[in-house]
Amino acid sequence: MMKKEFDLKLLENADRDTLEALSGKYTAVGSKEAEKIYRRIMKNTGDFDEEVQVQGVELYRGSIWKKALAAAVTLVIIAGAAGGAYHFAGLNKNRPDGISDNEAAANGSIYEKLRKNREYYNLDLALWDITKGESYSELDIDTEKFFDFMDSRGTAEELAPQDFSAGSRSVRLFFNDMYAEAGGVTYSFELFDNGTFTWKENDGGKERMTYHRFTDGSSSYEELMKIYLENLIIAEIENVTQEEQELLLRSELELLLRNGFDTRSANIAYFRPAGKDQSIGYTVSDTEGFRKALFGLEWERADSYSSENSYLLGSIGLNNEGGMQIIYKGKERNYKLKNNDQLDVFRTVIAKHLILNKFGTDASKEDILDAFNRDFGGKKAEFRTDSGQFTKGSAYIITNYSGLKNELADLEWVTCKTDEQLIYRDFYTAGAIISRNGYLKPQSGGVHRCAYKLKNESDTEKLREICDRYMVADMMSELTDKLRDSADSYENLKGTFSLSYQPGSTDFYINGTVECDNKNHELYLYGTGYELGCLDPRHDLTVETAVMGEKGVFSEGGFGFEYDSSDPYRYMLQYDRLYDGIIALSERYSREYGECRVSKEEQENGYTKYTLTCGNSYTGFTVIFDEKGRLISYELPNGYHFTLETYEFDSPYFVSSDIPAKYEDIKSRANEMQGVR
Amino acid sequence: MKHSEYQELLKKDKDKAQKALFGEYLNYVYTIVFNRLRSCGSREDTDECVSDVFTDIFASYEYRPDPDSDLKGFVGTVALRKSAAYYHRLCKKAGTVSLDDGNTGEVPSGEDISEAAETKERRRRLLSLIDSLGEPDSTIIIQKYYYGRSSREISEEVSLSPAMVRVRSSRALKKLRKMLSDNDISV
Numbered sequence: 001m002m003k004k005e006f007d008l009k010l011l012e013n014a015d016r017d018t019l020e021a022l023s024g025k026y027t028a029v030g031s032k033e034a035e036k037i038y039r040r041i042m043k044n045t046g047d048f049d050e051e052v053q054v055q056g057v058e059l060y061r062g063s064i065w066k067k068a069l070a071a072a073v074t075l076v077i078i079a080g081a082a083g084g085a086y087h088f089a090g091l092n093k094n095r096p097d098g099i100s101d102n103e104a105a106a107n108g109s110i111y112e113k114l115r116k117n118r119e120y121y122n123l124d125l126a127l128w129d130i131t132k133g134e135s136y137s138e139l140d141i142d143t144e145k146f147f148d149f150m151d152s153r154g155t156a157e158e159l160a161p162q163d164f165s166a167g168s169r170s171v172r173l174f175f176n177d178m179y180a181e182a183g184g185v186t187y188s189f190e191l192f193d194n195g196t197f198t199w200k201e202n203d204g205g206k207e208r209m210t211y212h213r214f215t216d217g218s219s220s221y222e223e224l225m226k227i228y229l230e231n232l233i234i235a236e237i238e239n240v241t242q243e244e245q246e247l248l249l250r251s252e253l254e255l256l257l258r259n260g261f262d263t264r265s266a267n268i269a270y271f272r273p274a275g276k277d278q279s280i281g282y283t284v285s286d287t288e289g290f291r292k293a294l295f296g297l298e299w300e301r302a303d304s305y306s307s308e309n310s311y312l313l314g315s316i317g318l319n320n321e322g323g324m325q326i327i328y329k330g331k332e333r334n335y336k337l338k339n340n341d342q343l344d345v346f347r348t349v350i351a352k353h354l355i356l357n358k359f360g361t362d363a364s365k366e367d368i369l370d371a372f373n374r375d376f377g378g379k380k381a382e383f384r385t386d387s388g389q390f391t392k393g394s395a396y397i398i399t400n401y402s403g404l405k406n407e408l409a410d411l412e413w414v415t416c417k418t419d420e421q422l423i424y425r426d427f428y429t430a431g432a433i434i435s436r437n438g439y440l441k442p443q444s445g446g447v448h449r450c451a452y453k454l455k456n457e458s459d460t461e462k463l464r465e466i467c468d469r470y471m472v473a474d475m476m477s478e479l480t481d482k483l484r485d486s487a488d489s490y491e492n493l494k495g496t497f498s499l500s501y502q503p504g505s506t507d508f509y510i511n512g513t514v515e516c517d518n519k520n521h522e523l524y525l526y527g528t529g530y531e532l533g534c535l536d537p538r539h540d541l542t543v544e545t546a547v548m549g550e551k552g553v554f555s556e557g558g559f560g561f562e563y564d565s566s567d568p569y570r571y572m573l574q575y576d577r578l579y580d581g582i583i584a585l586s587e588r589y590s591r592e593y594g595e596c597r598v599s600k601e602e603q604e605n606g607y608t609k610y611t612l613t614c615g616n617s618y619t620g621f622t623v624i625f626d627e628k629g630r631l632i633s634y635e636l637p638n639g640y641h642f643t644l645e646t647y648e649f650d651s652p653y654f655v656s657s658d659i660p661a662k663y664e665d666i667k668s669r670a671n672e673m674q675g676v677r
Numbered sequence: 678m679k680h681s682e683y684q685e686l687l688k689k690d691k692d693k694a695q696k697a698l699f700g701e702y703l704n705y706v707y708t709i710v711f712n713r714l715r716s717c718g719s720r721e722d723t724d725e726c727v728s729d730v731f732t733d734i735f736a737s738y739e740y741r742p743d744p745d746s747d748l749k750g751f752v753g754t755v756a757l758r759k760s761a762a763y764y765h766r767l768c769k770k771a772g773t774v775s776l777d778d779g780n781t782g783e784v785p786s787g788e789d790i791s792e793a794a795e796t797k798e799r800r801r802r803l804l805s806l807i808d809s810l811g812e813p814d815s816t817i818i819i820q821k822y823y824y825g826r827s828s829r830e831i832s833e834e835v836s837l838s839p840a841m842v843r844v845r846s847s848r849a850l851k852k853l854r855k856m857l858s859d860n861d862i863s864v
Contacts (some may be wrong), residue, residue, distance in 0.1 A: 023708035205808035
């Protein structure tokens, strides 16, 4: 047998306990050798058959570590994605020490134990990849950087083994108690590219493992990669084999490409034609795909890089001859394709991922129709004057969506940039963004690299006419919005009002005062007048109502009651609580008279009058707001008419009378009077 | 696998039963045989001996009537005896004989017992120190310095490149030497 300078001869000719220990933990025979032995046995027993399938023989004991790894690899293969995550759930079953994770947790944090003895440990690093295994390792790296990294991360979530999901790459750190100053306990830390990590403690062969996750996902992994790899790269490590150099180059490229593509500027590329000052703009269609495609090519270091006929994406330069330059920390790093055979592939990758920003090309009718989102209902649109965060939109009704789309698509359009300012001025959101300035921006899902603008500016009027024809302001929405906002459009009010009710049988006329303290949600109205019945003589009236938040009380002559101020049928005397009532009324009218619509009329004094019409001609109600959206008057179809005759909003001298006391007073009278009338 | 389970399987499908038994005990048998023949046999000798062990087991065990008999114990005993026979044939010298060597009829002396107990303890401590290297280093050390496997063979088992196996093994060996020296263990 092969002899070596170091030889574990002591283990030879061992006792049964040693043999049990050896066979229990270590694989003595590989699968190929096992197949060979099995065939030999079959020959010995006379059962030999060339077709016998021995590959299915599963060895009972192998390296525990290997089995876990093999299981993980198998799962990834089943999942069909080397880059996907997989579960390490089976790992705990194979724990050699047999201790449960509950016990492990009870023994305290592995990290905290290590941290206490940090000065005794030296640190080795390895990079692991699901497809290649460990691709690079480095000894005696800076330990303190790791503790700074961990401390800056804060508390991480601890996971149950079955909830643990490893990534496809990892940074492995091995903490060695080289001089047994910390009792020979060793630790290993493995951080995966999805932000999950494990801690493993080995205390004289007794192992425990805990599972965790950083809440910021992959950024922890990248941060740790940066912390250690940039030092390694800059150090230009010597004394490594050719193979290790190549592995190092892969890690370096991975880091630098990740870093290069992880910037906003990597979405845009510029091509610099030789001998010309002007750059041509390109859009990167899929930065992640582009990064992976570049990483998938074989590179080697180069002494120089030519920027003639090259593309520049942020800190990455690519030239047509298969050269790549990445600027990292102010230093230029040059690479070239290892084999010229890959030049065509390289150029194809560039052609696939860099899209020429050719604006101004004609768009077809189909292009315009495709710009509209297929899932859009086509009933309602919103109009906005700008895209500001606090700008409110107005509701519009689309009368015929397919007509709107077709007529717009019949206009002549050309492609334009999506960030043209005029797209976001006076625009409708109606399955696509339609700007009255002659622009259309697709909303059909995915990333749109261009918008459209009218080829001829003279068509802008046509577009506006189409918009006006197919989209009409939804005044009902506008009115209800205004009613909703009305109560909040001032802080206080004192004024006089007139209220009349002329149903034609028993009419009444009341004049009085109104007082509203919006800050405290208090309202008080007091009015006097008279009632005229067709048979009754004139009958004097005193009407009084007070509202405190959600509760109201009302009294009139010999009758009174308490009510819920949100009750839509009690709004008449609440002055500014019309919103629910209007909605309720319009719903009732549309059931009785047919579909209701609201028209708007701007008055000379700047006030706005809204009129609800239902069915053919039934006038539901009218509401008038002043120029600041404050309710001035309303009239219902049953002859009920409320008007603020004089008013002062937001007076700095406003002092409310004691509305709570008045509320209590009315309430006590109302209770006495209940049912008297 | 228990004797009764093996018997049950054997009734249904002999090939499947033998394959299951082989799968379950190959590593154990191979460990025993290799351990015995390591100093003088070739890998081919080891394979042949392991094959013979299983041939004997398959030939004799199915007829054993005792359903409670210890299958693992039986497998281990066959492997020890067979490997001792191979050892005597191949190495042609008596040398030291394991206490567990079922092929010897000699009664060990008190001195032998004491020395064997001491050696056993040293082995236990050695394995414990190797274990403490953690994976994959402990596997690399055992495969390289005990089973004599090449970096390429080991690389398949531990999913590292051969170069990485070399790097790790030299580091692990450095650590192990230090630990052995500190614990006063010579190998």
